[in-house]
Amino acid sequence: MKALMRKTFFQWVARRSPVSDIKTLTQRNVYIFPTKEGGLFVGLLLLLLLTAINYQSSLVYLFTFLLGSLFVFSIIFCFKNLSGLHLSLVATNECFVGEEAVYSFALKSKPNQYCESLFFSVPNQPIKKVDISASEVAAVALTIPATHRGLVSLGRIRLETVYPLGLIRAWTWLAFEKQALVFPTPLKGDRSLVEASSGDDFEEGVKVKGEDELSGLRDYALGDSPNRIAWKHYASKGELYVKEFDGVSSSTCWLNYSDYTSGNKEQRLSYLCHDVLDSHRKGGRFGMVFPGGVVEPSSGDNHKMQCLRALALA
C-alpha cells in the first residue's frame, strides 16, 4: 500500500518535473513544507497565543505575531533560496565497474540570488553541501558507485534547503537524462589459443614505436593522453590536437569473445576488457570480436575507448 502510494506520488512528481538535463527550479517543481522543528515552532506559537489569551497580555500577543510573521518570512526566504536556480547536467564520466560514476552539474544562480546551504542527496550517498553566490556558475559533481556495466543513470536525486532557520524545508526531486558509461571490470582470463600474432611480434612492435613517423593530427577527444597533445600547435593556434603516429608494427591481434575457456557473459566481457587494456598498453594493433559486433583492428587511445564503449554496451 505504502509502496503503491509512493509510486503514484513519484509519478505525479515526474509529470511535474520531467526528465531533462537542463532544469530551472520554479514553483512547479519546488516543494515546501515545515520541518519537524518547524512543526515544533508552530506548537510554540500556539502556546504563546494561549498565554497571551489567558493573561490578556498585549505584549505577548505582539511577540507571538512577530514570531509568526518570522515563520512566514522564513517560508519566503527558503523558497527564494532554491527557486530560480538553474541546473544542468553538463557531463558524465566513463569508468569501470567498481569505480565511481561521476555526474558533473553546473549550477547557475539568478543575478540577485544567493543560495546558501543547498544539500544534494543521492540515495545511499553522503550528502553534498553547496553554497552559490549571485550570478555564479558553480560546478558540483555527484558520484555513485558504478555497480553494473552499461549506461548508468543517476536516478532521482533530491536537492533541498532548510535555510535560513531550519523551520521550513524547500526541496525538489530531479531526474536527469545523461548517463554515465560503465565498462566491465578488467579481469585476467584464460584464452584457449593464440592465433595470428605471437608475443615476439608485440615485442618488436614496441621496440620500434619510438621511431614512429608522425602521420597527422586529429581533434582532441575526451580520454586522449596529454602527452600526445600537440602542445606546440596549441601554443600557436590555441586549438587542441592530438598527434597520430603511423605504427610500424603491422602485427594485428584479434581479441575474441569466444576464445575464453570459461565464464559467463559478464565474466567474458571482463576478460575482454582486461585484454583490450593490456593490448593497448603494449601498443599493438588489435581488433575485437564481441557478441553483437566487431571492432576493426586499429591502435591508439581512441581505439581503446571505442572498444571499451562497445564492451560497456554489449
Added chain:
Amino acid sequence: MQHSHDSLIPRNALFALLVAFFAVMLPHYSNVSAWLAISSVVIALLRVGIYKGWLPYPNARAKTLLVFIAIAAFYMTYRHQFSVETAVAFFVMSVSLKLIEVKFAKDCYLFVFILLYLCACQFLFSQTFITALYQISAAFVALSVLFSLHKGTLTIPRKVRVIEVTKLIMVAVPLVIAIFMFFPRIAPLWSIPLSTGKAYTGISDSMSPGQIAELTQSSARAFRVEFSGEIPAKSELYWRGLALDFLEGDTWRSSEYLARSFMGRLNEVRTDDTEGQPSYTVLIEPTDKKWAYGLAGSEVASSNIFMSERGYVRFKSNVIQPTRYKLSYDLGVLALNQQSSNTEAPVRALSAKEMKRYLQLPSTGNPQTRAFIKALLAKDLSQVELTEYLMSYFREQPFHYTLRPPRTSGAFFDDFMFSTQRGFCAHYAGSLVYMLRLAGIPSRVLVGYQGGEINEQEGYLMVHQYDAHAWVEVWHESTGWLRYDPTAMVAPDRIEQGLEEAVRDEGTFLSDNAFSSARYNRIELVRWMRLRLDSINYNWQKWVVGYDGQTQYKFLSRWLGDVSFKSLALIMAVLGGVMVTLAFVVLGYSKKRRTVDKVVLEFERFCSSLEKIGVKRAVGETPKQFTNRLVGRFPHHKKSLDYLSDCFYWLQYACDENKPDEVSLLKSMKEKRKTLVRDIKNRRLRTQKPA
C-alpha cells in the same frame, strides 16, 4: 535527513547560543530565588569552560546527580507556591540544566524555543517599552543561533544584506502591526492566578513616623493622569488613597476591610462616556493592592473600579499590571476644598458607629498634649474655630518641615508638638488628628499623593512615589468632611511646588537615590530626556500594552462601524493574505537587480529576450562565443552582434587608460540590444510568413 541534525553544533552557533542564554536569562534572575539564579550562572560558566575546551563534557552519572539535586532544591523552595513565578523558575532551571547537555545541532531547536518562550514570559512581569525592546532583541539573538546553524559559507556583500534587511523590515513591520490591530482578542479560556509575589513600592495601609519619609526617597512612578481638560492647580491635586482612622501607639492604621472581592480581570476595562463632564484617566503602576487614587468628589467612570462604602475608589482585584481607570470629577467641589462621598446629597449625620470610629484614641499617654487640648477646650470655641486655631498653631510655632526628623523618645505626640517640632507630613497630619480627636471632633488621616509633575510634551501629569503625602479630613456637622493640610501651614512650598522645592535647603531630595534621574531635574537636558522617555513609555502603555479587546473595539469601530469577532477575523485574514503576497513579491520575486553588475545584467537581458525565440546561451558560453554562434545563424546582424559583445568586453575588462565613457557606452549598448532584438524578431517573422 541525517545531515545537519546529528552533527555537533558549530562553534559560532554555540557562541551565539551562550550569548542568547545570558541575554534571555538575565532579566529572569530577579524573579527566581537566589540559589537558582546563582547555579544557573555557574552552569552557564561551566558550559563556557567546556566550549573553551578547559573542561570535559560531564558524564551521565554527574548529569543525573545534578538533575536530582536541582529537582530536590526546587521542590524545597517552591512547594508552597503555584504562580507564574514558579513556572518561570521551573523553565529557568530546566533550560540551565539543558545547557550543559546541548551538544548536537538538533538539541539547539528545543533550547532556542524554550528561550523564546521565556522571552515572552518576561512580559508578565514587566511591560515597559524598554523591556519590550530588550526582550525582542533577545529573541532575535536566540533566533540567530538557528540562523548560524544554517548559514552558508558565502560572504554576502554588506550592501545586499542591508537591502535585504530593509525590505524585510518594510514588509514585516506593517504585517505585524496589522495582525496586532485586527487579531480578535479572545476572552481567557481559563483563569490562572497571576501572582508574582514581587515587592512593590507604594503606600501601605499603616503609617508610623518615618514611613512616608522612606517613600519620598523613591523616584518610582506611582501613576500618570491624563485630564480631559485643563489640569487643575497643583494645590488642588490631593490624590486620596485611603483613610487611616485607627491609632495604635503612634501608628495610624486603616480599619477598612474590603470584604467584596470581584472576579474578572482589571485589564478588560470598559470606560464610560463622560461627555461634557471633566474627567481624568489614571494609568497606575502595579501596587499589588486594591486601592486606587482619585481626587475629591470624583465619580467612577470605568468598569474595573467601584466606589467603596466609605467613599474611596477601589479596584475589584489587586493591581499587578499597569492598569487604567477613569473617573469624572466636579470642578466646583475640587475648588471648594471640601468633599464628601456624595456632595450633591444633603450632609448626612455620622452614625454612632462612624462617630466611634473617627473618635477612637488610646485611652492614655501624651499628657502634655492632653493638657494642651484641655486648656483649649476651656476657651469654648466652636469646632471649626478650634480646627482653625490648631492649624494656625502649626503656622505660628517654630515648626520645621524636614525629611530627617530627630528620633523621638517616649510619648511621640508630646515630643513632636512641644520639643522637637521637626517633621514632615505624616507627623503634622497624625498630630492634628490626635488633637482633634482629643477635642472630640471626628477626623481621620488621609494618605495618598499630592501634586505631581506635568509632562509638558504630552500634557499629562506624572505622580511619583516622592509625591506621597498625608493630610487630614475633619467632620463638621454643617459641611461634612473638610480637608485640612497642616503641612501647608509649615511648608507651603511642599503643596505649591512639590517636595523638591520644599526640601531644597535641606538637600534631602532623593538623597538615598543617587542614580535617580529625577534628582538631576535641575539639569535641563536630563529633565528633557526624562520627560521624553516617560512620554514614550506612557504612549507605549496607552497604545500597545493597553490595547485590549475594549480598546480594539473602540479604536476600530471609529472607522469600520460595528466590528464583530467574525468581521475582525475576516479583515485580518484578508489583510494578512494581501501582505504575505506582497512580501512574496517584494522579497521573493524582486526584479530589481541593483546589486549586480549593470553590464552583466544588460547582456543577460539580451540573452533572455533571445531565449523567447528559441536561442539559448549555453552554460559557460562566453559572450563572444555566444555572439559568434549567433552570427552563424543571423549573418545579417553580424555587425551589431559583434558590437554588442565588444561593448561587453570594453566595459568589463578594458584597462583604465583606454576605458571608454562607461555611462554613454552602456547606454548605446542598451539601445543596440533593443534594436537588435527587434530586428532579429522582425526578420524571423518575415522569413516565416512566406513559409
